[in-house]
Amino acid sequence: MSREKLYAQAILQLLANPGVADLGRCTGSEGWFAAPCIPPVSEAAAKKQLDDIATSPATVKKRYALLIANQDYRAPIPALETPKKDAEEIARVLQSEYGYEVTTLKDASKRDIVKGLVKLAGTASAADSVVVLYAGHGYLVAKTGLGYWIPTDATPTAAEGWISNSDITKLLAAVPARQLILISDSCYRAPDERKTGGFVACQARCPA
Numbered sequence: 001m002s003r004e005k006l007y008a009q010a011i012l013q014l015l016a017n018p019g020v021a022d023l024g025r026c027t028g029s030e031g032w033f034a035a036p037c038i039p040p041v042s043e044a045a046a047k048k049q050l051d052d053i054a055t056s057p058a059t060v061k062k063r064y065a066l067l068i069a070n071q072d073y074r075a076p077i078p079a080l081e082t083p084k085k086d087a088e089e090i091a092r093v094l095q096s097e098y099g100y101e102v103t104t105l106k107d108a109s110k111r112d113i114v115k116g117l118v119k120l121a122g123t124a125s126a127a128d129s130v131v132v133l134y135a136g137h138g139y140l141v142a143k144t145g146l147g148y149w150i151p152t153d154a155t156p157t158a159a160e161g162w163i164s165n166s167d168i169t170k171l172l173a174a175v176p177a178r179q180l181i182l183i184s185d186s187c188y189r190a191p192d193e194r195k196t197g198g199f200v201a202c203q204a205r206c207p208a
Contacts, residue, residue, distance in 0.1 A: 006076060007139055010159040014141050014148075021148060021162040023114065036114040038170050039121075060179065061127035063100040066120050067091055070136025070152050072107050077156060083135035086185075090133060100131065109153035110163055114171065121174040129179035132172065138186025149186060 004011070013020050026037040069087035071080045087104055094100035105116050117132070124130050137150040139162070147165040154161035172182060 001076075003139065007156045009157040010155075010162065011139075011141060013159040014146070015143060018141075018144050018146055019164075020159050021164045021167075023163075023167050036111045038114075038167065039118060039174065059127075060129045061125065063094075063098060063129045063131075064120060064124055064177075065091070065094050065100040065102045065131040065133070066116050067102060067104045067133045068108050068113055068116065068136065069104060069106050070108055070134075070150075073137065073150075073152050074155070077137060077150070077154070080136065083185075086135055087133065094131065100129075107152040110151040110161055111153075113149070113151055113163060117168075117171040117175075121171070121176070124175050124177045126176050126178060128177045130175055130177040131181045131183070133183045133185070135185045138184070147186075149184075 023036055023038045026039045067087040067090060069083040071083040073079055084106055087106070091102045091104055095102055103116065103120075105112055108116070113134075120130065120132070134149055136152070138148060139150060140147045148159075148162040149165075149168065150162050168182075172180060
Protein backbone atom coordinates (compact mmCIF):
# COMPACT_ATOMS: atom_id res chain seq x y z
CA MET A 1 0.00 0.00 0.00
CA SER A 2 1.33 3.44 -0.90
CA ARG A 3 1.86 6.02 1.82
CA GLU A 4 -0.78 8.23 0.20
CA LYS A 5 -3.37 5.46 0.55
CA LEU A 6 -2.21 4.50 4.04
CA TYR A 7 -2.55 8.05 5.36
CA ALA A 8 -5.51 9.04 3.15
CA GLN A 9 -7.93 9.81 6.00
CA ALA A 10 -5.39 11.84 7.96
CA ILE A 11 -4.39 13.74 4.82
CA LEU A 12 -8.01 14.69 4.14
CA GLN A 13 -8.28 15.99 7.71
CA LEU A 14 -5.13 18.08 7.28
CA LEU A 15 -6.34 19.49 3.97
CA ALA A 16 -9.63 20.48 5.57
CA ASN A 17 -7.89 21.91 8.64
CA PRO A 18 -4.08 22.21 8.45
CA GLY A 19 -3.99 22.99 12.17
CA VAL A 20 -5.76 19.85 13.34
CA ALA A 21 -2.48 18.37 14.62
CA ASP A 22 -1.29 21.58 16.29
CA LEU A 23 -0.83 21.67 20.03
CA GLY A 24 -2.67 24.19 22.15
CA ARG A 25 -1.01 26.45 24.69
CA CYS A 26 -0.73 24.98 28.18
CA THR A 27 -3.28 26.34 30.62
CA GLY A 28 -3.81 25.75 34.31
CA SER A 29 -1.34 24.55 36.91
CA GLU A 30 -0.97 21.05 35.45
CA GLY A 31 0.36 22.28 32.10
CA TRP A 32 1.55 19.53 29.78
CA PHE A 33 1.12 16.98 32.58
CA ALA A 34 -2.59 16.99 31.73
CA ALA A 35 -2.18 16.77 27.93
CA PRO A 36 0.52 17.54 25.36
CA CYS A 37 0.69 21.31 24.95
CA ILE A 38 3.12 24.16 24.38
CA PRO A 39 4.11 26.13 27.49
CA PRO A 40 3.35 29.82 27.03
CA VAL A 41 6.31 32.17 26.63
CA SER A 42 5.81 35.85 27.36
CA GLU A 43 7.32 38.53 25.15
CA ALA A 44 9.52 39.62 28.04
CA ALA A 45 10.76 36.07 28.61
CA ALA A 46 11.51 35.62 24.91
CA LYS A 47 13.48 38.89 24.85
CA LYS A 48 15.43 37.88 27.95
CA GLN A 49 16.27 34.56 26.34
CA LEU A 50 17.69 36.31 23.27
CA ASP A 51 19.60 38.77 25.46
CA ASP A 52 21.06 35.92 27.51
CA ILE A 53 22.20 34.14 24.36
CA ALA A 54 23.75 37.32 22.97
CA THR A 55 25.70 38.00 26.16
CA SER A 56 26.65 34.41 27.03
CA PRO A 57 30.32 33.37 26.85
CA ALA A 58 31.56 32.17 23.47
CA THR A 59 32.75 28.93 25.07
CA VAL A 60 30.09 26.25 25.34
CA LYS A 61 29.29 25.42 28.97
CA LYS A 62 27.31 22.17 28.69
CA ARG A 63 26.22 19.92 25.85
CA TYR A 64 22.84 18.19 25.67
CA ALA A 65 21.36 15.86 23.06
CA LEU A 66 17.82 14.54 22.73
CA LEU A 67 17.59 11.58 20.36
CA ILE A 68 14.14 10.35 19.31
CA ALA A 69 14.21 6.91 17.66
CA ASN A 70 10.79 5.76 16.48
CA GLN A 71 10.98 2.31 14.95
CA ASP A 72 8.25 -0.08 16.14
CA TYR A 73 4.91 1.33 15.00
CA ARG A 74 1.46 -0.10 15.42
CA ALA A 75 -0.05 -1.73 12.34
CA PRO A 76 -0.94 -0.73 9.72
CA ILE A 77 1.92 1.78 9.95
CA PRO A 78 5.00 -0.29 9.03
CA ALA A 79 7.92 -0.67 11.37
CA LEU A 80 11.27 0.83 10.39
CA GLU A 81 14.61 -0.97 10.48
CA THR A 82 17.33 1.39 11.66
CA PRO A 83 16.22 4.31 13.91
CA LYS A 84 17.23 2.64 17.21
CA LYS A 85 20.55 1.39 15.90
CA ASP A 86 21.31 4.77 14.34
CA ALA A 87 20.43 6.60 17.57
CA GLU A 88 22.65 4.28 19.61
CA GLU A 89 25.62 4.94 17.35
CA ILE A 90 25.02 8.70 17.31
CA ALA A 91 24.69 8.68 21.11
CA ARG A 92 28.00 6.84 21.40
CA VAL A 93 29.79 9.39 19.22
CA LEU A 94 28.21 12.42 20.91
CA GLN A 95 29.10 11.11 24.36
CA SER A 96 32.58 9.73 23.76
CA GLU A 97 33.93 12.26 21.29
CA TYR A 98 32.07 15.47 22.12
CA GLY A 99 30.99 15.13 25.75
CA TYR A 100 27.24 15.45 25.24
CA GLU A 101 24.78 14.40 27.92
CA VAL A 102 22.43 12.23 25.86
CA THR A 103 18.77 11.38 26.44
CA THR A 104 17.28 8.80 24.07
CA LEU A 105 13.55 8.29 23.57
CA LYS A 106 12.72 5.01 21.84
CA ASP A 107 9.32 4.45 20.23
CA ALA A 108 8.12 7.77 21.61
CA SER A 109 4.49 8.85 21.72
CA LYS A 110 3.35 12.39 20.96
CA ARG A 111 3.27 13.07 24.69
CA ASP A 112 6.79 11.63 25.12
CA ILE A 113 8.21 13.84 22.38
CA VAL A 114 6.58 17.02 23.66
CA LYS A 115 7.62 16.21 27.22
CA GLY A 116 11.21 15.59 26.10
CA LEU A 117 11.43 18.92 24.27
CA VAL A 118 9.80 20.84 27.12
CA LYS A 119 12.21 19.26 29.60
CA LEU A 120 15.14 20.12 27.33
CA ALA A 121 14.02 23.76 27.26
CA GLY A 122 14.01 23.79 31.05
CA THR A 123 17.44 22.17 31.33
CA ALA A 124 19.57 24.01 28.78
CA SER A 125 20.99 27.47 29.36
CA ALA A 126 22.12 30.27 27.06
CA ALA A 127 25.73 29.07 27.13
CA ASP A 128 24.94 25.48 26.13
CA SER A 129 25.01 23.43 22.94
CA VAL A 130 21.94 21.33 22.05
CA VAL A 131 21.37 18.64 19.43
CA VAL A 132 17.93 17.19 18.68
CA LEU A 133 17.56 14.14 16.43
CA TYR A 134 14.30 12.67 15.16
CA ALA A 135 14.37 9.36 13.28
CA GLY A 136 11.00 7.88 12.39
CA HIS A 137 7.99 8.19 10.14
CA GLY A 138 6.91 11.57 8.86
CA TYR A 139 4.72 12.96 6.14
CA LEU A 140 4.77 16.02 3.90
CA VAL A 141 1.39 17.14 2.60
CA ALA A 142 2.22 18.21 -0.94
CA LYS A 143 -0.75 20.54 -1.42
CA THR A 144 0.03 22.60 1.69
CA GLY A 145 3.78 22.10 1.94
CA LEU A 146 3.36 21.32 5.64
CA GLY A 147 5.30 18.49 7.27
CA TYR A 148 4.58 16.29 10.26
CA TRP A 149 6.34 13.82 12.52
CA ILE A 150 4.38 10.64 13.18
CA PRO A 151 4.79 9.33 16.76
CA THR A 152 4.51 5.60 17.49
CA ASP A 153 1.09 6.00 19.13
CA ALA A 154 -0.32 7.77 16.06
CA THR A 155 -2.73 6.24 13.58
CA PRO A 156 -3.13 6.79 9.83
CA THR A 157 -6.74 7.83 10.35
CA ALA A 158 -6.38 10.62 12.93
CA ALA A 159 -4.06 13.53 12.11
CA GLU A 160 -4.48 15.00 15.59
CA GLY A 161 -2.00 12.38 16.82
CA TRP A 162 0.74 13.70 14.53
CA ILE A 163 3.15 16.53 15.40
CA SER A 164 3.36 19.50 13.04
CA ASN A 165 6.68 21.01 12.05
CA SER A 166 5.31 24.37 13.17
CA ASP A 167 4.92 22.99 16.71
CA ILE A 168 8.42 21.52 16.60
CA THR A 169 9.68 24.99 15.68
CA LYS A 170 7.81 26.54 18.61
CA LEU A 171 9.12 23.94 21.07
CA LEU A 172 12.69 24.39 19.85
CA ALA A 173 12.37 28.17 20.02
CA ALA A 174 11.91 27.79 23.77
CA VAL A 175 15.30 26.09 24.15
CA PRO A 176 17.65 28.85 25.40
CA ALA A 177 20.87 27.50 23.88
CA ARG A 178 23.62 29.34 22.03
CA GLN A 179 23.98 26.37 19.67
CA LEU A 180 20.92 24.43 18.52
CA ILE A 181 20.94 21.80 15.80
CA LEU A 182 17.92 19.79 14.62
CA ILE A 183 18.47 16.64 12.57
CA SER A 184 15.25 15.16 11.20
CA ASP A 185 15.41 11.85 9.34
CA SER A 186 11.83 11.03 8.40
CA CYS A 187 10.56 9.28 5.28
CA TYR A 188 8.34 11.51 3.21
CA ARG A 189 8.28 9.31 0.11
CA ALA A 190 7.16 5.79 -0.73
CA PRO A 191 9.67 3.12 0.43
CA ASP A 192 10.05 1.67 -3.09
CA GLU A 193 11.36 5.01 -4.33
CA ARG A 194 14.28 4.63 -1.93
CA LYS A 195 14.17 8.30 -1.14
CA THR A 196 13.64 10.22 2.05
CA GLY A 197 12.39 13.65 2.84
CA GLY A 198 14.79 13.82 5.75
CA PHE A 199 16.55 17.08 6.35
CA VAL A 200 19.20 18.61 8.53
CA ALA A 201 18.15 21.96 9.89
CA CYS A 202 20.56 24.29 11.61
CA GLN A 203 18.98 27.04 13.64
CA ALA A 204 20.41 30.56 13.59
CA ARG A 205 22.11 29.79 16.89
CA CYS A 206 24.33 27.11 15.35
CA PRO A 207 28.09 27.68 15.33
CA ALA A 208 29.61 29.02 12.15
